[in-house]
Amino acid sequence: MATLRxxxxxxxxxxNTQQITKxxxxxxxxxxxxxxxxxxxxxPYSRKIAEVLSNLIAIExxxxxxxxxxxxxxxxxxxxxxxxxxxxxxxxxxxxxxxxELINEKYDHLKSNGKLSLYCVGKKGVDHFKKRxxxxxxxxxxxxxxxxxxxxxxxxxxxxxxxxxxxYDKVIVVYNEFKxxxxxxxxxxxxxxxxxxxxxxxxHLEQLKTVDFIFEPDKKSIIDSLLPRHLKAQVWTSLLDSxxxxxxxxxxxxxxxxxxxxxxxxxxxxxxxKERQAAITTEISEIVSGANALxxx
Amino acid sequence: MKELSLEVITPSxxxxxxxxxxxxxxxxxxxxxxLFNHAPILSSIEIxxxxxxxxxxxxxxxxxxxxxxEVLKNxxxxxxxxxxxxxxxxxxxxxxxxxxxxxxxxxxxxxxDLDRAEVALKRAINRIKVSRKYS
Numbered sequence: 001m002a003t004l005r006x007x008x009x010x011x012x013x014x015x016n017t018q019q020i021t022k023x024x025x026x027x028x029x030x031x032x033x034x035x036x037x038x039x040x041x042x043x044p045y046s047r048k049i050a051e052v053l054s055n056l057i058a059i060e061x062x063x064x065x066x067x068x069x070x071x072x073x074x075x076x077x078x079x080x081x082x083x084x085x086x087x088x089x090x091x092x093x094x095x096x097x098x099x100x101e102l103i104n105e106k107y108d109h110l111k112s113n114g115k116l117s118l119y120c121v122g123k124k125g126v127d128h129f130k131k132r133x134x135x136x137x138x139x140x141x142x143x144x145x146x147x148x149x150x151x152x153x154x155x156x157x158x159x160x161x162x163x164x165x166x167x168y169d170k171v172i173v174v175y176n177e178f179k180x181x182x183x184x185x186x187x188x189x190x191x192x193x194x195x196x197x198x199x200x201x202x203x204h205l206e207q208l209k210t211v212d213f214i215f216e217p218d219k220k221s222i223i224d225s226l227l228p229r230h231l232k233a234q235v236w237t238s239l240l241d242s243x244x245x246x247x248x249x250x251x252x253x254x255x256x257x258x259x260x261x262x263x264x265x266x267x268x269x270x271x272x273x274k275e276r277q278a279a280i281t282t283e284i285s286e287i288v289s290g291a292n293a294l295x296x297x
Numbered sequence: 298m299k300e301l302s303l304e305v306i307t308p309s310x311x312x313x314x315x316x317x318x319x320x321x322x323x324x325x326x327x328x329x330x331x332l333f334n335h336a337p338i339l340s341s342i343e344i345x346x347x348x349x350x351x352x353x354x355x356x357x358x359x360x361x362x363x364x365x366x367e368v369l370k371n372x373x374x375x376x377x378x379x380x381x382x383x384x385x386x387x388x389x390x391x392x393x394x395x396x397x398x399x400x401x402x403x404x405x406x407x408x409x410d411l412d413r414a415e416v417a418l419k420r421a422i423n424r425i426k427v428s429r430k431y432s
Binding site: 038041042044045046048049052056149152153154157158161207208211212213214215216217221222225226229232233236 | 337
């Protein structure tokens with residue numbers, strides 16, 4: 001049976017934890033707002049590039065860029081985007097499990113002959129896959145504290161080069177997409193080879209067709225220079241998405257932890273009061289029976 | 298008013314929005330200036346320097362990290378990997394990047410590393426140049 005002092009110290013402990021989780025929730029909420037802004041700011045760039053690109057490709061028929069080349073998949077690179085820090089619920093496990101399932105289902109043979117390379121962005125993914133028998137070609141822990149476009153750019157350039165050198169036949173990014181604060185969806189995004197663009201008719205396409213544009217140096221060169229930028233934008237937005245999703249997940253997890261702590265404190269308080277009353281009752285009955293014994297004597 | 302509207306978009310934000318009198322860009326085939334009623338053009342741009350004359354006639358300079366520009370009906374749309382004023386440039390970071398790139402070029406491991414180092418070096422040198430020139 002727990003003594004009164006034991007219960008009291010537990011209540012104190014849980015209250016401390018609750019304060020921490022509450023603070024972490026607030027910090028995540030503040031960071032999340034900034035992360036969401038970053039996503040919103042990054043969207044016009046990637047959208048515009050995709051638009052210009054798809055329209056150019058639509059008018060420049062037969063633009064064969066090696067980045068489009070679909071090959072038999074004999075080697076693959078998977079970019080795993082996780083978080084640097086924990087305490088965000090099942091956020092990292094979702095990505096890791098999804099990657100492992102994908103490998104088990106489709107690429108087990110590539111894994112066993114060393115043709116499967118992993119690029120882990122975020123400390124949690126690195127920690128997980130380092131301990132297991134995976135080929136970790138790139139590990140990038142601790143990038144989310146100072147997330148910049150240059151990182152996305154360097155990583156993408158490396159992947160692109162290796163794709164062009166036929167070291168990889170396919171590159172996939174697995175990350176958590178930010179749907180809403182309480183909802184994250186694990187996404188597999190194929191970035192290489194670039195899948196064909198949907199060329200839907202839009203105003204811009206019409207203008208390109210009808211207006212007498214000057215293309216400098218020429219259409220093909222512009223497409224060739226835009227494609228790597230498009231790739232970078234894809235990777236960049238995945239990273240931003242994952243970061244916002246991480247903060248959202250942490251916020252929810254910490255909110256739940258705070259709620260749980262509150263519930264725990266409530267039950268502990270009830271227990272404490274019960275014990276206290278029991279102790280008082282015992283004491284009183286002891287005094288009364290003691291007094292009675294004296295009176296009888 | 299013979300003015301163009303300009304929009305500069307980078308991966309991290311909308312870096313410039315407003316009406317201008319002219320803009321000079323580092324095109325792939327050489328630097329060119331866009332004035333009112335410029336012919337429609339779609340061009341790739343290199344790492345270099347952008348000069349804008351805004352509606353008050355003030356000259357503004359920026360370093361740019363490559364991208365594309367589209368001019369249509371007096372609307373200029375620049376998609377650039379980076380776009381910074383001389384004040385925004387972190388000169389120490391650029392110096393460091395330059396040193397790193399030079400070291401990598403000296404070490405020359407593989408072709409892919411060389412290409413990357415070269416681009417990084419170009420970017421760093423451009424940032425340093427623009428920052429020195431205008432601040």
